[in-house]
Amino acid sequence: MFQEKLLLIISLLFAVSMLVMLGEKLKISYPIFLVLGGLIISLIPGIPVLQLEPELIFTIFLPPILYEAAWYTSWHQFWKWKRPISMLAFGLVFFTSGIVAFVSNALIPGFTLALGFLLGGIISPPDAVAATSVLKGVKLPKRIITILEGESLINDASSLIVFRFALAAVVTGQFVFQEAIADFFIVGFMGIVVGLAIAHVFYVIHRFLPTTANIDTALTLMAPYIMYIAAEHFEFSGVMAVVSGGLFLSYRSHEILNHTSRLQTYNVWATIIFILNGIIFILIGLELPVIVEGLQGYTLEEGIKYGLIISAITIAIRFIWVYPIAFIPRLLSRKIRETEPSPGWQGPFVISWAGMRGVVSLASALAIPLTLTNGESFPQRNIILLITFVVILVTLVVQGLTLPLVIRLIKIKETDDLIPIEEQDTAVRLRLMRASLTYINRYLAKDVAENELVENLKKRIENGIKLSSERLESLETTENQHHQILRFREIELEILQAQRKELIEIKKHRIFEHEVIQKQESRLDLDESKFSPKN
Numbered sequence: 001m002f003q004e005k006l007l008l009i010i011s012l013l014f015a016v017s018m019l020v021m022l023g024e025k026l027k028i029s030y031p032i033f034l035v036l037g038g039l040i041i042s043l044i045p046g047i048p049v050l051q052l053e054p055e056l057i058f059t060i061f062l063p064p065i066l067y068e069a070a071w072y073t074s075w076h077q078f079w080k081w082k083r084p085i086s087m088l089a090f091g092l093v094f095f096t097s098g099i100v101a102f103v104s105n106a107l108i109p110g111f112t113l114a115l116g117f118l119l120g121g122i123i124s125p126p127d128a129v130a131a132t133s134v135l136k137g138v139k140l141p142k143r144i145i146t147i148l149e150g151e152s153l154i155n156d157a158s159s160l161i162v163f164r165f166a167l168a169a170v171v172t173g174q175f176v177f178q179e180a181i182a183d184f185f186i187v188g189f190m191g192i193v194v195g196l197a198i199a200h201v202f203y204v205i206h207r208f209l210p211t212t213a214n215i216d217t218a219l220t221l222m223a224p225y226i227m228y229i230a231a232e233h234f235e236f237s238g239v240m241a242v243v244s245g246g247l248f249l250s251y252r253s254h255e256i257l258n259h260t261s262r263l264q265t266y267n268v269w270a271t272i273i274f275i276l277n278g279i280i281f282i283l284i285g286l287e288l289p290v291i292v293e294g295l296q297g298y299t300l301e302e303g304i305k306y307g308l309i310i311s312a313i314t315i316a317i318r319f320i321w322v323y324p325i326a327f328i329p330r331l332l333s334r335k336i337r338e339t340e341p342s343p344g345w346q347g348p349f350v351i352s353w354a355g356m357r358g359v360v361s362l363a364s365a366l367a368i369p370l371t372l373t374n375g376e377s378f379p380q381r382n383i384i385l386l387i388t389f390v391v392i393l394v395t396l397v398v399q400g401l402t403l404p405l406v407i408r409l410i411k412i413k414e415t416d417d418l419i420p421i422e423e424q425d426t427a428v429r430l431r432l433m434r435a436s437l438t439y440i441n442r443y444l445a446k447d448v449a450e451n452e453l454v455e456n457l458k459k460r461i462e463n464g465i466k467l468s469s470e471r472l473e474s475l476e477t478t479e480n481q482h483h484q485i486l487r488f489r490e491i492e493l494e495i496l497q498a499q500r501k502e503l504i505e506i507k508k509h510r511i512f513e514h515e516v517i518q519k520q521e522s523r524l525d526l527d528e529s530k531f532s533p534k535n
Contacts, residue, residue: 297383358392
């Protein structure tokens with residue numbers, strides 16, 4: 001039995017890897033390709049039916065995915081765009097839940113308003129991974145990327161809280177609006193308190209105890225689970241705990257991790273998040289037989305029809321909400337008009353079209369209990385599952401496949417007065433090298449005079465300053481001059497490749513110790529990573 005389960009997990013990982021590579025080849029975002037791949041695999045006769053456990057998603061998958069997203073979020077940018085982020089993550093979730101509640105109540109026979117709010121809470125949050133993956137390699141203004149990433153960080157918390165209250169209303173038959181609002185703020189705020197408290201404990205361990213790179217990596221893997229489980233134990237928001245704790249530790253990462261820990265931790269996390277995301281999206285596709293098999297009281301055609309109607313409404317709701325919140329604050333506030341450039345019509349359009357749903361929606365739907373407290377079957381559970389699946393499929397496939405095309409067609413441009421990334425990178429590097437040279441001239445003049453190695457180090461830094469200055473000048477001047485720096489980068493990469501070939505030859509002769517060769521190989525990897533596109 002154990003061997004069969006292990007083989008199944010390995011088969012899933014293998015399928016994920018193959019489908020991701022095929023998706024890369026076909027230039028299709030991997031969440032879309034994995035869902036479609038899982039859907040096709042589920043239709044093959046003899047394939048075992050996989051029952052996706054919601055507790056598995058919420059406890060095993062969700063904390064590290066949220067934590068990793070929080071870790072790579074700029075707190076400065078997050079706080080700068082807090083108004084649109086909060087309006088999307090909270091306002092849009094509540095607005096979507098309300099509209100879906102009334103529409104489904106009128107559309108679906110036997111669907112109560114409480115069930116409508118339950119469905120609304122399930123399908124209201126866009127998926128973070130789907131949007132990030134689809135937008136990978138697409139040039140977008142920094143403001144839009146920050147808003148989408150910030151929204152996806154915290155909208156899970158608001159949607160799950162709506163889900164929790166709606167579920168309680170269906171189960172108990174009681175709902176007090178004032179109590180629900182008060183509980184909402186308590187659950188969210190106390191989740192933040194728990195997350196920050198646990199994050200401070202981890203900060204002290206990282207900062208003041210003699211940790212190693214392996215221990216640091218292990219601690220970063222433990223942190224999101226402890227934050228999430230602790231908050232949920234006290235019936236607070238585990239999502240807000242993980243997000244707040246992740247943002248705090250990310251902001252302090254330069255204090256708690258040395259270079260070895262950072263390199264190792266980032267590499268380990270990249271692999272783990274790839275595996276978790278891959279398994280989640282292929283499992284979404286594999287769930288279709290389970291959902292269809294449990295469908296009762298409605299035909300499959302009826303369920304798909306309701307799902308398509310609610311999908312269209314959900315997409316329209318996002319447009320209806322995004323444009324007013326983009327322009328009404330500008331009309332009402334002179335300060336906003338003076339400090340924030342106009343987003344134009346293109347920015348809100350991209351944000352509106354980037355509302356792909358994903359695994360949190362499916363996990364929430366699967367988390368609906370089978371029976372009520374009196375032992376009766378939970379009303380309309382199966383049709384909610386099917387509608388959720390259709391909404392995920394429509395938004396993920398239709399919007400996900402067309403989003404890059406939409407961005408190219410509307411020709412969106414950066415509206416903020418931002419310095420290009422390459423220019424920023426070169427300017428920062430130049431300042432660091434000048435600081436190094438200043439330190440050498442001030443404190444190490446005697447060493448430079450007496451130690452040839454230190455003298456060579458000084459010359460190397462001076463040459464680096466000269467090259468970086470020339471690069472910065474070329475980035476700030478004409479396109480004709482800019483091609484020189486591009487050619488220089490190509491030559492740097494060619495030289496690194498030549499060094500790598502020589503290192504391979506050195507390996508073959510087995511003259512030098514393996515550790516020495518491995519160290520040089522790591523150095524080349526780090527140098528070459530500067531030229532690789534960011535994932």
